[in-house]
Amino acid sequence: MKNNNQINIPEAREAMDKFKMEAASEVGVNLKNGYNGDLTSREAGSVGGQMVKKMIESYERNLK
Secondary structure, three states: OOOOOOOOOHHHHHHHHHHHHHHHHHOOOOOOOOOOOOOOHHHHHHHHHHHHHHHHHHHHHHHO
16 A cells, blocks of 8 residues: 655645744754755654644644
8 A cells, every 4th residue: 555645735735844844943953945865863853743742732722
């Protein structure tokens, strides 16, 4: 089974890219538009972790 995690809606892609850049900035990772294969695993993981943290915080705020 092929894993297709592409975002097909342009507005959603733009929002996700902005969200990713904000998360990277918050953890001090210099993320560029386009190729970021020069990031270390630690840097890439910290961006992903920050994104998850922000999503959980948002979800918890909306529960109230």
